[in-house]
Amino acid sequence: MPIEHDTRVAVIGLGYIGLPTAALIARSGMKVLGVDVTPHVVETVNSGRVHIEEVDLDGLVQGVVARGTLRASLEIEPADVFVIAVPTPVSENHAPDISFVLAAARTIAPVLAAGNVVILESTSPVGTTEAVRDALQALRPDLRMPGTAANGAGNGPDISIAYCPERVLPGRILIELVNNDRCIGGITPRCARKALTFYRRFVRGECITTNARAAEMVKLVENSYRDVNIAFANELSVIADTMGIDVWEVIRLANRHPRVNILQPGPGVGGHCIAVDPWFLVHGDPTNSRIIRTAREVNLAKTDYVVEQASRLIDDHPGAQVACLGLAFKPNIDDFRESPALEVAQRLAKRYGARIRLVEPYAQALPATFDGTGATLIDIDDAIETCGVFVALVDHDVFKSVPLDERSDKAVYDTRGMWPDQPASATPHMALRRAG
Structure with a gap:
């Protein structure tokens, strides 16, 4: 042909x-x-x-x-x-x-x-x-x-x-x-x-030929490799949090080693590829895919951890409206597939109802899963004006200009390291401001 x-x-x-x-x-x-x-x-x-x-x-x-x-x-x-x-x-x-x-x-x-x-x-x-x-x-x-x-x-x-x-x-x-x-x-x-x-x-x-089974595994291996490396960063962020250490500072300094390249932690792993494809390898050989399975479990557990840490901060500010920044699985796109940010926001909305305000510049309306929770979609300017608690879940570019440094009066849980000027602190409330 x-x-x-x-x-x-x-x-x-x-x-x-x-x-x-x-x-x-x-x-x-x-x-x-x-x-x-x-x-x-x-x-x-x-x-x-x-x-x-x-x-x-x-x-x-x-x-x-x-x-x-x-x-x-x-x-x-x-x-x-x-x-x-x-x-x-x-x-x-x-x-x-x-x-x-x-x-x-x-x-x-x-x-x-x-x-x-x-x-x-x-x-x-x-x-x-x-x-x-x-x-x-x-x-x-x-x-x-x-x-x-x-x-x-x-x-x-x-x-x-x-x-x-x-x-x-x-x-x-x-x-x-x-x-x-x-x-x-x-x-x-x-x-x-x-x-x-x-x-x-x-x-x-370059187009490189091989056999079909090898090509199928190549795709799964590429995404599993990234999932394993993200799991290391996410696990490290939890360890640093429990020790009262700024994980972003640790990663920044560790990456100055010529053979170290730690990725950035977040609220989990999303998207149709990295959050899904490793399971294909686990299903294909469950006995020998121990690291791949563990990485998936670590990244799923990170989402649970973020929900609980965010809930602690919200409970400590009972009268405040809460802005959840971002629903997409990665910055500057409208793709919500397997998004850990979306899951965190949904679980918080079910727990706190109308106190939750969602800020997602790439959404015209909230997904149907928020129906009945009382949560609403607002823009970032409204969030700055009306919300006392910020839970940063996606590092969209538009969020990085929000003035949430050490001079801000907002209570912030930053899962993406967007505001490096926020100081780490030994006190639980301030430590949450810098949590991974």
Whole structure:
């Protein structure tokens, strides 16, 4: 399959990765159909607008829709390349759920034709790409799938299936989709080469081929590595807190060692990747994934710790309104998936009701989970004027200019180290001001 400007590409799933990917492919000149199950998403994209917040994405989508290289639909159509970018959540017992991936495979099966390329981009447990192959083979026995015996397709062209995970940072998705190296794993070497030809059309970073199972594990390892390192910082912050030591000062000085690079602690770990993907490795080999499991438990426990520390501060100021700064899982984005800040704020709202004021510049309204709590959404200026207690959960840029230094009369629990001028103190109330 030559990858030319008239190549037809179907991207299944128009979320935080699917829509930017579809728009970049369309910008390269290929004809792209974005498929989603949500009518609002389809209508929004077809009008040249976006339903997610991402730097420069709105202008890109508007342009490629206007040029006719991107359109959206609720229905699948024949294509040359199919890119699956759907969610892969975990269940309550942390087991991976690949039902959306398999549903996407069932969606594309009826329109597959010999010579097509199927690429899975969703973060997945090891073996998922082969599960997609098996699902397609069961639905289309007339086509030969990679790594299986020849059947009704004879010796003619077969379907190529590969795995190529994204490795992007929200807020820089368009830049990193183009410039970051890509790891492309094929079920067979031929599958990898076919997918490689496709990605070279719009990726400037180096495209490196391997097998599908290795590529699946690469993605999980990248996010587990970060989770383990964040867990060290979060555990360190609790230890420093109990010892009455300023954790931010400790990390700043320790990082002056040429071979030490401690990350910054926070209220936990969020996002669809780092907070979820390590469980895929734990589920795949629970006996030998001891450090990875412990890191997950440490980061989850940090959220509980923050709730209790914030509650202590709030209880010590019974007449004060409380401003929770930030709900997103990281600064300067509107993504609330697996956000520890959101969980902290929800638990405080359930405990303290109308005393809780939420400040989130990237939200137009509160999530439905706050219904009935009495909590309200306000802006940062209102918070400064009306709230006596501040619980800083996300280091959005707009918060860093808030005057909460040693001269402020606010009681502050800063989980992100945004106000370094606040002094550490041996007294419990002041120590909370600098707690990690």
